Amino acid sequence: MKKLLTLLPLSLVMAACATSPTTTAPGATATTTKAYDRMAPEQFICEDDATISAKYSIDGEEATLNASLPKANWNNQTVIMGIAQSASGSRYVNNASQNVTYDWHTKGDLGIMRLTWADGTEYAVKCERR
Numbered sequence: 699m700k701k702l703l704t705l706l707p708l709s710l711v712m713a714a715c716a717t718s719p720t721t722t723a724p725g726a727t728a729t730t731t732k733a734y735d736r737m738a739p740e741q742f743i744c745e746d747d748a749t750i751s752a753k754y755s756i757d758g759e760e761a762t763l764n765a766s767l768p769k770a771n772w773n774n775q776t777v778i779m780g781i782a783q784s785a786s787g788s789r790y791v792n793n794a795s796q797n798v799t800y801d802w803h804t805k806g807d808l809g810i811m812r813l814t815w816a817d818g819t820e821y822a823v824k825c826e827r828r
Contacts, residue, residue: 730778732760739764742809742825750811750825752802761790763802763811770813770821 732755742750744767751764759781766773777800779790787805801812812822 730755730760730762732757734762741828743828744809744811744823744825746823748811748823748825750802750809752804752809758788761788761802763790765811767811767813767821767823769823 734753734755737753739751739753742752744750746767746769748765748767748769750766753762754760755762761779761781762776763779764774764776766775777792779792779800779802782789782791782801784803787803789801789803791802792800797816799814801810801814803810803812807827809825809827810822811825812820814820
């Protein structure tokens with residue numbers, strides 16, 4: 699019984715750490731079941747007056763990005779991405795949409811956000827962590 703009472707507060711804290719973004723980029727997934735910590739997201743300043751705020755799940759398998767990409771007509775759009783293979787650094791991808799693939803690749807203080815549409819059109823911005 700004591701063990702159960704000890705674990706109950708911990709389970710409540712873990713449940714409170716999970717987040718579900720409310721706005722999504724067109725074609726991106728809208729919900730997550732992953733737990734995120736309450737630390738402030740990493741802030742990136744990018745080319746083309748773009749900004750990205752990135753949070754990563756506790757297990758590192760998922761990233762939730764809030765991005766403003768003026769040249770892509772994005773203003774505070776949220777996209778949830780899953781971990782993907784990378785030669786170095788960390789890479790997250792969302793290819794749930796038939797129309798566009800989202801790719802976020804970071805290494806050290808640098809990141810690249812890439813959107814690739816089904817017709818092969820691509821838009822990418824280089825970012826730096828503040």
